[in-house]
Each structure stands twice: as structure tokens, then as C-alpha cells.
Amino acid sequence: MTTDRYPAEQVHTKPDDLGMEIIPITDPDDPRIAEYRAIRERDLTGRDHFVAEGEVVLQVLLGSPLCRPVSVMVVEKRLDGLLRRLRGLAPGVVVYSVGQAVIDSVVGFPIHRGILALGRRIASPTPAGLLERAGPKGLVVVLFGIANHDNMGGIFRNAAAFGAQAILLDPTCCDPLYRKAIRVSVGGSLVVPFARFDRADDPIALLERHGFEAVALTPGGAEPLAGLQCEGRVAMLLGSEGPGLPATILSRSRTITIPMAGGFDSLNVATTSGIVLHHLTRTG
Helix, strand or coil: CCCCCCCHHHCEECCCCCCCEEEEECCCCCHHHHHHHHCCHHHHCCCCEEEEECHHHHHHHHHCCCEEEEEEEEEHHHHHHHHHCCCCCCCCCEEEEECHHHHHHHHCCCCCCCEEEEEEECCCCCHHHHHHHCCCCCEEEEEECCCCHHHHHHHHHHHHHHCCCEEEECCCCCCCCCHHHHHHCCCHHHCCCEEECCCCCCHHHHHHHCCEEEEEECCCCCEEHHHCCCCCEEEEEEEECCCECCHHHHCCCEEEECCCHHHCCCCCHHHHHHHHHHHHHHHC
16 A cells, blocks of 8 residues: 555665665554554454564564564664564565654554564464374363463463474463463464364364373362373363363363362462473373
């Protein structure tokens, strides 16, 4: 889109060896950055594009086999330094140079990382497809009712750190590609494959059909985590803090508990995921 207010002549290429097209943006309402402004939590579910924040996450995005960058927005005072460290930008990825006030207005609060990226998910796999591709000792994470983006991001970060092959989400889980979830995951949600069940799906039946043992974490579990040993494919099931996993899921799973001092029951679900994934990868 070009108008008198936003003429095409504003596009220029940096005179250096990077060979990138740099577009200066001086107005947060410029239509060329409309997708950055349009990304809000209420709009994200079911959409394949997302906004990533910061250089570390952008580096993860550049190496992701699941997603690709579409454009990058960089605060002008950091432009040269950042782009020289981000040589993996593919041809055709647009770079917008903006002032601090513009990027703050787009985000809705002061942002000091100096860089945003608009990305797109390359493919949207199915739960069955991800389970089929898991190895003979495949490890997947299955989430029910995780509505907090901090928890979602933390779980993806742990899944990436311990090599989980996929994460499956029930229909009530929040979007792993929401901006905050991506930030908390440090890019984990851009590299760990994930898929969402349909409301009509039977998650336990699907896991069993693909040879996965369902291991459900719950305070009232029948076995302590320390004694858990699994053979073959394993699915770690986690529910929301408070309600936990549905009774219909617990009754058909191997239930595991993490004993706590004095019976204290307040272990964060993301922390739980890290403890259990470490145990499963250590003993598997």
C-alpha cells in the first residue's frame, strides 16, 4: 500500500554488505506495520502468524524448521548492531527501522529489547501426525486447561530443554504463539511442534492407539515420581493449577504425585513440567 502520506520512495537499502531492504517508519499508524498492531491475545487463537520479541527469540525463529520470519522491526539506534548479528534473514524479509516512540506505541508499553519480528507458522500438524512421528521412546507433553501464558511459555521452554518431541493441547489451552508465551518460552514455542485436539477427540484413546503410556501428574497420584519408570513411548499429562486434570482423564491414566513438605500443594505447573521431564529423560 502506498499513499501520499506513506510514499514508496521511503524505501531504501542500507549501503553495506548486508544487502537488506530497510524501510523507515515514523508513524505507528503506518499501514505497512498494521499486522504488528493487530496482534492481540483475543485475535490469536487459530491464526498462524505471531509477533516475537527480542534478539534471542529472533535467533531461534531464524533457525526454526516450523516457522519463518516475515518482517522485522528494529529501533533505529540499534539497527546496524542487531542486523549484523542476524545475517540469517532470508531474501524478501522486510526490515522496518523505527524510533523508540513508534515501537512503544505499537507494543502498548515501553519495550527495551529494540526488536520485534512478525513470523508465520509453516504448517499446522495434527495430534495424530505428531504422535506417529515420535520415536520408539518418544516423549510428548499433553496439556489440559493451561490458560496462563506464563505457564504455557514455561512448559514449552522446559519441553525444548529436555527434548520432548511434541506438545498436544486441549481446546481450552491458550495459544503458545501469543507474544508473552513466546517470550517466556525463550522461543521454545517456535521449535517444539504442537497441535490442538478437536473437542470431539478422545486424547487417551489417541495416545493408546499410538503406543503411548499416559502419565498424569496430580497431588492425589497413586505413585511418587521418584519411583516412576517407563518403557517405550510416554505422554506426560498436566492440568491447570487449581482444577487439575479432568477426572475422566485421571481414571484412564497412570497417576503420579510429587510429594511436598508438610503436604504443601502449590507447585507451579511449569515447574512441575521441568521436574518430571528431567526425571523421564534421566531414567528413560
